[in-house]
Amino acid sequence: MDIAMIDAAATRLAGHALRTPLLHAPGLDAIAGRRVLVKAECLQHTGSFKFRGGWSAISALAPEARARGVLAYSSGNHAQGVARAALAHGVPAVILMPSDAPRAKIDGTRAxxxxxxxxxxxxxxxxxxxxxxxxxxxxxxxxxxDEPQVIAGQGTTGLEIAEQAAQAGVTEAEVLVCCGGGGLTSGIALALEARAPAFTVRPVEPEGFDDTARSLASGRIERNAAGSGGLCxxxxxxxPGDITFPIMRRLCGPGIVVSDEDALRAMAAAFRHLRIVAEPGGAVALAAALFHGAALNADAVIVTVSGGNVDPEVFSRALDRGI
Structure with missing residues (x-):
């Protein structure tokens, strides 16, 4: 994995992925006590950054592989990203989804x-x-x-962050990234290593599913005790992945862990101040910026709101919290 793969993915994604905005609201700065910039990947096609990786991987396949079709497994965002990319390429797509995935994500994938x-x-x-x-x-x-072309596609988010932050006059920052297996986190870290080396990437996870934070602390891959049941x-x-973890270990700062309640409050803040819809897993990085300032070192933070595919009931619960 290197910057050349990310640049090549950016070329293939040009005209297909959206260049999502880097948003700012003074109200978020006031809560956080520092400048907060929000990379709104919830506004990407299919409602999450996963479209980038899906398009990158499918567009890189040989024609004979495309003709046979692709398989993905996902609780929803990767499913929809691969499904949309496959549909645009005329490629059959089979998606293996857990039965307890949010109904909105199952329906969105079938659509x-x-x-x-x-x-x-x-x-x-x-x-x-x-x-x-x-x-x-x-x-x-x-x-x-844990797929190089998927990581490369997600890394295009980092290319945009570097360019947009420079336009906003931000030359040093911590970049907080919602982290599951580490595809987005490692891709952004690789892109910023090349294009904004003064930025430090920090993975953010929910309590009970903090495998990356624990792995970074111990220096080896740690597993979660539970495989499901969390809000995010x-x-x-x-x-973490066998490919993603070595990248994160080399390039990332310590992980940050937030509660589900923090995620819900961050969803409310994103809607109130930016008028964007975030899902719980897509709001954990913003939660870290707003409510875990003691864990941060920079005067400016850039956060990914990585997805907005949330069931109405969960979103209503978030809005009930306020901040």
Whole structure:
């Protein structure tokens, strides 16, 4: 993995991915006690940054692999990103989704003409199911984070952050990234290493699913005790990836862990001050900026709001919190 792969992904994504804005609101600065800039990937196609990685991976496939189709497994955002990219390329897509994924994400994936197969993540082995499907149908697996072309696609977010921050006059900052398996975090870190080396990337996770923070602290890959059950479904992964973790260990600062309540309050703040909709897993980085200032060192922070695919009931709960 290197900056050349990210630049190549950016070329393939040109005219297809949206260049999402870097937003600012004085009210967020007041809460955080420092300047806060928000990279609003919730405004990306399919409502999350995952479209970038899906397009990057599918556009890089050989024609014969595209003709056979692709397989992805996801609780929703990667599913929709791959499904939309596959639809645009005329590629059949099969998506393996947990049955407890948010209904909005299941419906959104089906609306993009993907074949959705549901499984029970408490009793069924997702990887075994996926391996059987791929072998039976000749599908190419597009992994959600531990895949070089996916990481390269997510890294294009970092290219935009570097350019937009420079335009905003920000030359030093901590960049807080919502982190599951580390595809977005490692991709942004690689891009900023090359284009904004004074920036430090910090992964942010929810309590109970802080495998990356613990892995960075110990220097080896740590796993979560639970595989499901948290509010932040978009970033609940068992452990950092074999590809992503070495990148994060080399380039990232310590991880930050926030509560589900913090995430809900950050969702309310994003809506109140920026008028954007964030899902819980997409709001944890903003939660760290707003409510965990003691863990930060920079006068300016840039946060990713990485997704906005939230069920109405959860969003209503967030708005009830206020801040």
């Amino acid at each position: 993009l003409e993907a074949e959705v197969i549901l499984y029970d993540r408490a009793t069924q082995d997702r990887d075994a199911l996926g391996d059987a499907l791929a072998a039976d149908r000749g599908l190419t697996l597009v992994r959600p984070f 479904d978009a970033i609940l992964t068992p452990a």
